[in-house]
Amino acid sequence: MNLSPHPSGAKGNSLVRQAMEAVTGHLREQKLRVGDTLPGEGHFAAELGVSRAVMREAFGALAALNVIDVANGRKPRVAAIDGSVIATSLGHAVSTAQVSVAQVWDVRRTLEVRTAALAAENRTEEEAAALLALVDAMAQEAEDLGEVTNLDIAFHTLIAQASRNQLFHQIVSSFSPLMEIAVPAAWRTRETDAERGSVLEHHRDVARAIADRDPESACSAMEKHFASSIGRILASTDA
Amino acid sequence: MNLSPHPSGAKGNSLVRQAMEAVTGHLREQKLRVGDTLPGEGHFAAELGVSRAVMREAFGALAALNVIDVANGRKPRVAAIDGSVIATSLGHAVSTAQVSVAQVWDVRRTLEVRTAALAAENRTEEEAAALLALVDAMAQEAEDLGEVTNLDIAFHTLIAQASRNQLFHQIVSSFSPLMEIAVPAAWRTRETDAERGSVLEHHRDVARAIADRDPESACSAMEKHFASSIGRILASTDA
Numbered sequence: 001m002n003l004s005p006h007p008s009g010a011k012g013n014s015l016v017r018q019a020m021e022a023v024t025g026h027l028r029e030q031k032l033r034v035g036d037t038l039p040g041e042g043h044f045a046a047e048l049g050v051s052r053a054v055m056r057e058a059f060g061a062l063a064a065l066n067v068i069d070v071a072n073g074r075k076p077r078v079a080a081i082d083g084s085v086i087a088t089s090l091g092h093a094v095s096t097a098q099v100s101v102a103q104v105w106d107v108r109r110t111l112e113v114r115t116a117a118l119a120a121e122n123r124t125e126e127e128a129a130a131l132l133a134l135v136d137a138m139a140q141e142a143e144d145l146g147e148v149t150n151l152d153i154a155f156h157t158l159i160a161q162a163s164r165n166q167l168f169h170q171i172v173s174s175f176s177p178l179m180e181i182a183v184p185a186a187w188r189t190r191e192t193d194a195e196r197g198s199v200l201e202h203h204r205d206v207a208r209a210i211a212d213r214d215p216e217s218a219c220s221a222m223e224k225h226f227a228s229s230i231g232r233i234l235a236s237t238d239a
Numbered sequence: 240m241n242l243s244p245h246p247s248g249a250k251g252n253s254l255v256r257q258a259m260e261a262v263t264g265h266l267r268e269q270k271l272r273v274g275d276t277l278p279g280e281g282h283f284a285a286e287l288g289v290s291r292a293v294m295r296e297a298f299g300a301l302a303a304l305n306v307i308d309v310a311n312g313r314k315p316r317v318a319a320i321d322g323s324v325i326a327t328s329l330g331h332a333v334s335t336a337q338v339s340v341a342q343v344w345d346v347r348r349t350l351e352v353r354t355a356a357l358a359a360e361n362r363t364e365e366e367a368a369a370l371l372a373l374v375d376a377m378a379q380e381a382e383d384l385g386e387v388t389n390l391d392i393a394f395h396t397l398i399a400q401a402s403r404n405q406l407f408h409q410i411v412s413s414f415s416p417l418m419e420i421a422v423p424a425a426w427r428t429r430e431t432d433a434e435r436g437s438v439l440e441h442h443r444d445v446a447r448a449i450a451d452r453d454p455e456s457a458c459s460a461m462e463k464h465f466a467s468s469i470g471r472i473l474a475s476t477d478a
Contacts, residue, residue, distance in 0.1 A: 013311075024327075026332040057299060064300035065324065067331045072252075081332040085304065086325055088263075092306045093406065094321040095267040103404045112355040114345070165342045167332065168349075171410075227451075 013133060015050060022048055027078060033193035037075040038068065062212060073089065083173030090115035091177055102230070108175055109226040111168060112156060116206055117215035118163035127162040128211040132154065135204045142196055149183040155203060159210065185234040202228060254289060258297035261287055263306060266317060276314040283311035283449065320405065322412030330416055340421060341469070347414055348465040350407060351395060355445055355461035357402035366401040367450040372396065374443045381435055388422040394442060398449065425471040441467060 022044060032038060045055040063070045069079045093099040103117035119127070134155045139148040153176050190196045203224035209217035261283060269275060280294040287294075302309045308318045332338040358366070373394045380386040392415050399411035429435045441464035448456035 024331065024334070027331070031336075033335055034337060059297055060299050061303035061387070065305040065327050067327065068375070078335055079331075079334055081328050085328050088304050088306065089324050089409075090406070092263065092266070092304075092318075093409075095271075096272055096317055098273060098320055099404070099406045102408055106357075106404060107350075107406050107410070111346075111349060165338070165344055165345060167329070167338045167346050168330075170332075170464040171346070173381075210292050218348075 013054075013057070018056050019044065019048060019050055019054050021061055023062055024056060025056050027067075032078045034078050034080045035153065037077045038078065040076060075237065083145050083176070086174035087177050088170060090112040090174055094178060096180060101178075104175065104178055105182075105226070108172070109223075109230065111172055112159065113219050113222045115160045115163040115165075115168050116210065116218040118165060118168070119159045119209045120213050120218040122164040123162035123213075125209055127158060128207075130192040131158055131162075131207040131210055132204075134158065135207050138218050139200050139202065139224070142200075144153060145187055146185045149180060150205075152183050153179050155207075159206070162210070186229055189232050199225075199228070252293075252296070252440050255296050255300065257293055258287060258289055258293050259301055260282065262297060262301055266306075271317045272438050273317050273319045275317045277317065279315060282349075302384040320409050322409045323414035325410055329413055333417060343414065344465070344469050347411070348462075348469065349463070350411055351398065352458050352461045354399045354402040354404075354407050354411060355403060355449065355453040355457040357407070358398045359449045359452050359457040361403040362401035362449055362452075366397060366445075370397060370401075370449055371443075373397070374439065374446050377442065379441050381439075384423045384426055387420060387426060391442075392418050392424050394446075396471070398445070401449070408465075425468060428471050436463075438467070 001012075023038070026032075026038060026044075041052060041055040041059055044058075045052050046048075048055075054187055059068065059076065062068045063079075066079050066082060066085045069077045090099075090104065094101065094104060123131075128160075134151050138148055138151045138155070141151065155175065156179070157169075158175055160169040163169060187196075187199075190199060202221065205221035206218060207227060209215075209221050257414075262277070265271075265277060265283075280291060280298055283289075283297075284294040286289050298307065299316065300317075303309045303324075305318050305321060305324045308316045315438055329338075329343065333340065333343060373390050377387055377390045377394070380390065395418070396408075396412055396415065399408040403409060407446075426435075428436075428437060440445060441460065444460035445464060448454075448460050
């Protein structure tokens, strides 16, 4: 076996990659679901005829990619997707200037105009009430930038959740770390009460349209919200 | 140091997570770009006061997440984002039934209606010519399902590339493994020459609108393409 002394780097190591594919193949063939247990490293190492070191690295990479959960001393389990993996890619792409803030906002807008429409069709009563409550809370906390930011992120994430499409939900969630930086920057440019009021009204229009089960109005309110916010974001960054 | 004997599983291990954040923080603070080298595990282990095992695992996880390239015997380098990380999440979510094929197609359509418009604005002459050539090739290879699938994937990926937004490009690229399964399934339902011809015409309409630098027509042609294809996909899967 041609094992390097230092096997880090799943991409560069085809043995590790094959070991990863064997595990994901197992999940698929056995039709495993989130929370189901899977065999440990030893089982796969024996089955594939690879060393424990290779298998350990494959398990580590799959855990990093949120495919499996490997808590210490417990059996490995099938993991639920969450936005953190895409968030890491996204954060990396932005911090190394592979993608600009404006380009991230274009992707967000594209996705969220659709999640607004889907939320209008699929939201529960609780979600409709929670969205309106989040807008009220934003109005009350308008002076507290940190709190407004948290409420703003919660608002967009809840709409994505209410879309009932986990993929939209997780991609939109993955933008949260970037919003933690961009949202306060945008709010700082809104200096007058009138300016802040108009942003709140855009949020309220989105929430109302979703509560009214009106996908078209939800789309166009979200479009308006982004059209006005993107200008602010771009004014506040050198993107 | 409270190191578990078996440190796999970045999520469950906050030491590893802190080590990962130290590395991504370094990339950000030093304003490193794709291809730039960064210090090795030993440097970070000493700086953070953690063991080599922890640092090795952090580097392995960052390599799995495509943040750094760690080829054997070479210095670690800043990695370019590519769709493979999101593709792994996506493939996992579909194979474990967290997301349905129909939901993936909804996300694709949402993104690709936008990439079609951006491509119409930003494509190069070479890209416009290549898109039209891909449609011609699809018409010629209509009997060879494998080849048509490759051309179809290349067509959608090239449009995303021509959008000049790397984030759209990489997310759309991440759908390729799923398209390798879904596209042949959809083509098999197109039994008559007329049916296949109409799919080709949709592709040609998209390519022409992009070549004509006409974002609105590009959008509506892509909408039409998906509206007809999604019905086929759903007819051919139990999604």
